[in-house]
Amino acid sequence: MSNERRTTRGTEVPKSRRKVDSTKRARTSASKPGTSRSSASDASRAKKVRAASGRRTVASSGTKTAKISSRRRPKQSLGLLFGRDDKVESPKATVRNRSTAGLRRTRFHVMVSLGLVCMVGLVGRSFWVQVAHGAGYREDGVQQRQRFSAIPAARGTIFDRDGNEMAITVPATSIYANPQSIIDPAATAHVLAQLLGIDAVSEADLAAKLADQSTTFVYVQRFVDENVAEAVLSLNLAGIFGISEPERVEVAGGLARNVVGRTDPFGVGATGIELQYDKMLRGQDGEMVKEASNGRSLPGTTKIVNDPRPGTDLVLTIDRSMQYQVERILLARVEELTAKGGNAVVMDTATGEILAIVSVRRNAEGVAELTAGNMAAVEAHEPGSVAKVFSMAATLDSGVATTDRVYDVPGVYVFDEGQEYEKTIKDAYPHDLEPMTLRDIFVRSSNIGTLMAAGEVGSPRLHDYLEAFGFGKQSGLQFPGETAGMLKQPENWRGSENATITYGYGYSSSALQLVSAVNVIANDGVYVSPRLVRATIDEKGSLWEAPAGATHRVVSESTARTMQALMASVVCEGTGTRARIDGISVAGKTGTGYKIQENGTYENEDGTRAYFATFVGFLPANNPQISILVSIDEPDPSSRDRFGGTAAAPAFAKIATMAIHERSIEPSADDAGCPAVAE
Known part of the structure; x- marks a missing residue:
């Protein structure tokens, strides 16, 4: 401890250090202006002093000066022995260096974190692209080098009940153009118009389409006759091409077109059966793929991905031969009567099949x-x-009356006399007060007698019977556009409607509904829904029967049998004598309805009327097999042939005679038809 001296301000500076400091002060003072000493000598002297001081410090490693020097001059520590400069830092330098090291560690941690984040992002993106959405990206890649196109499925054929074709699909050529390849649109359009029979207006439209450079495809004419198509394509007109497409063809000149319907130009059902069963008929398109390069398909790379599945064939209930003959008979009758139109329906009594x-x-x-x-x-x-x-069947079935009950029937009847809905009703023919049995009322078609008898049934109950007969709702055929007709609820019947509805005014029906309702009587009191499809044939050729039509009982079998006899009497001796057929019994009922005019009444301003004449019946009367309806719309109002028994019944007789031959209907041994009566 004798070698160390401490002061109040810290460790005493050694002499050698004091000499050095004095040398620095001397040099500093010599460098100032006005100093008389020589700068060169001073520098030499200072150099010697520093060298001597350095030697003494190294030599005195065990002295107090050496210890102090080792603390104050770290660069002269043990590091010199190993050839490195180990610096012993001051406290302030240590704090600064520690702060720098902490900053470096923070930077390292940040960089590592960023690296991990980037790595996680890359892994996540890779998973997103390759796994989660890999299929989509692969599909995009496939789309860039492959071209997929549909293989149209063959549309199902429509047959009649005997397997005769009604509608088929055949290949046909359509002419189309690529406007971008056409040099002279007007001249091209003119040449095409000459060959395809296009008029001047259509030619101008075609020229405008051919001049439109924004598109590469324009139809010129679809489903062209093969000879004409060959002539067009043989000209090799720039930008004019042909393509084979499936065309729907109506066999037998459009027979039963109103039932079969049609397809649009692209083969999609538009009306009739073609529309109703479109999904079943069209089948399922297939798919093929071609390799492509630069937007062009490569030859020899076509591959079928999915084979097309042809549509299901339909077998209708229509008899093609009967359909043709009914068409001829009805056309002739409408022309003969100069009528506005007409309808005819032939139905199988037991099954409801429309023939x-x-x-x-x-x-x-x-x-x-x-x-x-x-x-x-x-x-x-x-x-x-x-x-x-239907009114008479309700009267009998409800037990209100029997066929031999007598009613006093006036020629004129005032309904709700003196009340708000007062109405004067005239009978079908003029007569005085006359006693009539229920049978006479029906056979002679008395309006007033019918309302008197059916009025006892009551409006609510009569409505229920009419609804059960199929009025006020669709028939179940589900034909496109089929009407439900009109049948109001009984609480909405006003005044005389409660009476007029009993003889056919106050509700409406289609011809199909009306023949189905009359068929209830022919079918022993059971309603059977009409149907137009008998069976289907799948792609394997297997035939599947269509479900039978829905049925329900309307009146008892005994009531139906009574009505069959009454309707046979109408033909033999009543208003329907023109419907008779020799050798076989026929049952039926005439109907002559007034049509509502534009003024909302049944009479025009000039007092004339428009008629709707109908005859509905079945045969044989005692064993019904066929039910038939014929209606004539607006026959000549000035002619005697404007009624159901004169306008429609003769056409019914012709159709019934044809049906007997086509369906091989034979009367029973005790059926000889009506006895001979005078016209």
């Missing part, structure tokens, strides 16, 4: 023609006196 259904309308040129629409299913009219079948 023929025809509609005729007179066009704007005054020519009667077959309609493309099924008017017998989509138009509704008041049934007129045919409705007496």
Whole structure:
């Protein structure tokens, strides 16, 4: 401890250090202006002093000076022995260096964290691309090098009940253009118009389409005759091409077009059965793929991915031969009566199968023609006196009266006399007060007698019977556009509607509904829904029977049998004698309804009326097999052939005679038809 001296301000500086400091002060003072000493000598002297001081410090490693020097001059520590400069830092330098080290560690941690985040992001993105959405990206890649196209499925064929084709699909050529390849649109359009029979207006439209450079495909004409298509394509007109497409063809000149319907130009069902069963008929398209390069398909790379599944074939209930003959008979009758139109329906009594259904309308040129629409299913009219079948059946079935009950029937009846809805009703023919049995009322078609008898049934109950007969709702055929007709609820019947509804005014029905309702009587009191599809044939050729039509009982079998006899009497001795057929019994009912005019009444301003004449019946009367309806719309109002028994019954007789031969219907041994009566 003798070698150390401590002061109050710290460790005493050694002499050698004091000499050095004095040398620095001397040099500093010598460098100032006005100093007289030589700068060169001073520098030499200072150099010697520093060298001597350095030697003494190294030599005195065990002295107090050496210890102090070792603390104050770290660069002269043990590091010199190993050739490195180990610095012993001051406290302030240590704090600063520690702060720098902490900052470096923070930077390292931040960089590592950022690296981990980036790595996680890359892994997540890789998972997103390759796993979660890999399929989509792979599909995009496939789409860039492959071209997929549909293989149209063959549309199912429609047959009649005997397997005769009604509608088939055949390949046809359509002419199309690529406007971007056409040099002279106007000249090209003119040449095409000459070959394809295009008029001047259509030619101008075609020229405009061919001049449109924004598209690469324009139809010129679809489903061109093969000879004409060959002539067009042989000209090698720039930008004009042909393509084979499936065309739907109506066999036998459009027979039963109103039932079969049609497809649009792209083969999709548009009307009729084609629309109703479109999904079943069209099948399922297939798919093929081609490799492509630079937008062009490569030859030899086509591969079928999915084979097309052909559509299901339909077997209709229509008899093609009967349909044709009914069409001819109805057309002739409408022309003969100069009527506006007409309907005819032939139904199998037991199954409800429609064997023929025809509609005729007179066009704007005054020519009667077959309609493309099924008017017998989509138009509704008041049934007129045919409705007496249902009123009389309700009267008998409810037990209100029997056929031999006598009513005193006046020629004129005032309904609700003296009340708000007072209405004068005249009978179907003029007569005085006359006693009539229920049978006479029906056979002679008395309006007043019918309302007197059916009025005892009551409006609510009569409504229920009419609804059970199928009025006020669709038939279950589900034909496109089929009408439900109109049948109001009984609480909405006002005044004389409670009376007129008994003989056919106050509700409406289609021809299909009306023949189905009369068929209830022919089918022993059971309603059977009409149907147009008999079976289907799948792609394997297996035939599957269609479900039978829904059925329900309307009246008892005994009531139906009584009504069958009454309707046979209408034909033999009543208003329907023109429907008789020699050698076989026929049952039926006439109906002559007034049509509502534009003024909302049944009479025009000049006092004339428009008629809707109907006859509905079945045969044989004692063992019904066929039910038939014929209606004539607006026959000549000045002619005697404007009634159901004169306008429609003769056509019924012709259709019934045809049906007997086509269906091989034979009367029973005790059925000789009506006895001979005078016309």
